[in-house]
Amino acid sequence: MSSHREAPEISKDPVxxxxxxxxFVSPDAPSTVTLISNYIPFENPTGAPSFYExxxxxxxxxxxxxxxxxxxxxxxxxxxxxQTTNPDTFLYATGPILSLTDPSWNRRQTYSVxxxxxxxxxxxxxxxxxxCPPCNVGPRSTPNYSALADAAMxxxxxxxxxxxxxxxxxFVADVGAFFDLGDIRxxxxxxxxxxxxxxxDESRPSVDALSKMNVHSIVIQVPIARLTKDxxxxxxxxSATSVLGIWAAASRQKARILNSxxxxxxxxxxxxxxxxxxLFNEAVVPxxxxxxxxxxxxxxxxxxxxxxxxxxxxxxxxxxxxxxxxNLAGITGTRDDLVAMFxxxxxxxxxxxxxxxxxxxxxxxxxLNVAIPPSANPDPLGVVAGDVAGFPNGRRxxxxxxxxxxxxxxxxxxxxxxxxxxxxPAVFVAGSGLVPxxxxxxxxxPYVGLPLDGFDNPPVTQ
Amino acid sequence: xxxxxxxxxxxxxGVATGTAMxxxxxxxxxxxxxxxxxxxxxPLPSESIVAVIRNADRGEVTIxxxxxxxxxxxxxxxxxxxxxxxxxxxxxxxxA
Numbered sequence: 260m261s262s263h264r265e266a267p268e269i270s271k272d273p274v275x276x277x278x279x280x281x282x283f284v285s286p287d288a289p290s291t292v293t294l295i296s297n298y299i300p301f302e303n304p305t306g307a308p309s310f311y312e313x314x315x316x317x318x319x320x321x322x323x324x325x326x327x328x329x330x331x332x333x334x335x336x337x338x339x340x341x342q343t344t345n346p347d348t349f350l351y352a353t354g355p356i357l358s359l360t361d362p363s364w365n366r367r368q369t370y371s372v373x374x375x376x377x378x379x380x381x382x383x384x385x386x387x388x389x390x391c392p393p394c395n396v397g398p399r400s401t402p403n404y405s406a407l408a409d410a411a412m413x414x415x416x417x418x419x420x421x422x423x424x425x426x427x428x429x430f431v432a433d434v435g436a437f438f439d440l441g442d443i444r445x446x447x448x449x450x451x452x453x454x455x456x457x458x459x460d461e462s463r464p465s466v467d468a469l470s471k472m473n474v475h476s477i478v479i480q481v482p483i484a485r486l487t488k489d490x491x492x493x494x495x496x497x498s499a500t501s502v503l504g505i506w507a508a509a510s511r512q513k514a515r516i517l518n519s520x521x522x523x524x525x526x527x528x529x530x531x532x533x534x535x536x537x538l539f540n541e542a543v544v545p546x547x548x549x550x551x552x553x554x555x556x557x558x559x560x561x562x563x564x565x566x567x568x569x570x571x572x573x574x575x576x577x578x579x580x581x582x583x584x585x586n587l588a589g590i591t592g593t594r595d596d597l598v599a600m601f602x603x604x605x606x607x608x609x610x611x612x613x614x615x616x617x618x619x620x621x622x623x624x625x626x627l628n629v630a631i632p633p634s635a636n637p638d639p640l641g642v643v644a645g646d647v648a649g650f651p652n653g654r655r656x657x658x659x660x661x662x663x664x665x666x667x668x669x670x671x672x673x674x675x676x677x678x679x680x681x682x683x684p685a686v687f688v689a690g691s692g693l694v695p696x697x698x699x700x701x702x703x704x705p706y707v708g709l710p711l712d713g714f715d716n717p718p719v720t721q
Numbered sequence: 722x723x724x725x726x727x728x729x730x731x732x733x734x735g736v737a738t739g740t741a742m743x744x745x746x747x748x749x750x751x752x753x754x755x756x757x758x759x760x761x762x763x764p765l766p767s768e769s770i771v772a773v774i775r776n777a778d779r780g781e782v783t784i785x786x787x788x789x790x791x792x793x794x795x796x797x798x799x800x801x802x803x804x805x806x807x808x809x810x811x812x813x814x815x816x817a
Binding site: 512513514516518520521523525526527528 | 764765766767768769770771773785786787788789790
């Protein structure tokens with residue numbers, strides 16, 4: 260969920276499966292933007308002996324559109340290489356790993372960063388042989404994990420700060436409930452299908468399904484002036500120059516020959532995973548077209564427009580909860596509020612002091628207005644709660660985008676385009692309403708929390 | 722009456738004097754034996770070239786090489802590849 264295992268084909272290729280993308284003005288470095296792209300869904304911390312790593316044969320990309328045409332103007336590419344230090348042991352660590360050069364660390368990765376500004380001929384390698392930290396194995400193998408992770412944060416000569424490696428999955432959602440026929444646990448007594456469980460037991464708080472999972476994060480912090488069309492640091496939120504479109508992807512070469520030792524790839528890169536807004540491909544695009552969507556470029560997302568205009572979830576909720584969403588059931592027009600949220604951004608005039616409109620090209624991208632400074636008191640519900648520094652103005656790690664989108668689809672934002680519409684009160688029980696624990700995020704780079712270790716997770720007592 | 726011995730035949734062909742020409746002319750190509758199964762001499766190169774027959778009747782073949790992909794019309798190449806592929810199946814289909 261968000262985009263964990265969201266499509267049939269990519270669900271079989273976890274190292275290329277983009278789970279979430281985040282983009283925000285860095286709270287502790289507001290002249291920069293932090294871009295985060297996560298991969299490998301449902302990463303169990305105890306996944307030994309071959310702990311998780313990035314794919315050597317995968318091209319990981321983060322794209323930035325700075326002129327509203329839904330095509331990449333700036334691209335950051337990441338490629339990974341693996342090394343085995345000691346071929347004669349089955350162990351990931353043959354002793355405590357005390358540094359990134361420790362010979363006890365048997366299976367390590369390094370990576371390169373390449374920046375393309377427009378034409379591919381402008382590609383410039385910004386860094387090579389950059390270190391990833393090891394996975395967080397446990398107190399004997401990785402006794403001072405935070406020091407290892409800190410050592411893997413690199414500032415490039417061109418000003419970008421980068422990190423790539425295992426972190427704790429920041430996404431918060433009640434995955435199991437949502438995909439059990441749209442179950443919203445607090446509203447279970449009103450669900451069409453009753454299980455026989457007493458209402459008092461059934462109407463429970465949501466479950467934070469990813470709270471004990473890790474993920475592999477690529478984090479890059481970029482000076483804003485390196486991303487805008489004119490090289491400026493915008494200060495006027497109403498200016499089109501202030502809005503960046505952002506998405507991420509993973510690609511594989513077209514042909515792969517399985518071979519021992521070492522597979523062989525050939526041909527051009529083919530995109531196998533893509534992600535802009537959370538949940539768009541997951542819960543808006545139908546299953547038969549999800550992998551097609553993954554392979555497509557945002558500039559062609561008009562092909563998926565009807566799914567945002569008439570989303571299946573909006574049609575399902577009144578069926579699944581017959582008494583809770585009578586007004587939602589009565590909507591027959593196109594959901595232009597959702598089209599704005601996912602595919603165009605909101606023009607000025609909808610929210611005070613905010614716009615993230617990129618023009619008429621329908622394209623699923625995060626849209627970040629970089630002229631809006633970080634919020635001193637972030638609200639996880641972001642713009643709809645009056646915090647215009649949060650989702651769908653880009654996406655911060657702690658934004659509860661799941662709840663925002665679920666409520667929006669349930670009708671919360673429909674009055675923006677149809678002022679006569681009355682929102683169903685049940686909208687406010689939709690979404691997870693989960694409050695993540697204090698260790699989920701960090702206040703400084705790379706902002707994604709430290710990964711859980713494999714020794715303690717799952718915990719001894721369950 | 723003219724008679725031919727084996728020796729005179731070889732001499733006429735130039736084999737006995739070691740002067741037989743090996744050339745790649747269209748005529749010679751036409752009589753080449755085609756693909757011969759052999760034992761691989763080494764591992765696959767890391768940058769393998771992959772040919773995919775896209776349309777046998779039109780002689781269309783797509784070549785993947787490095788990070789590139791281009792499609793060509795080459796009826797002779799397609800014909801030779803099809804012949805080689807047929808040899809793969811000579812001793813039965815692969816097991817699913």
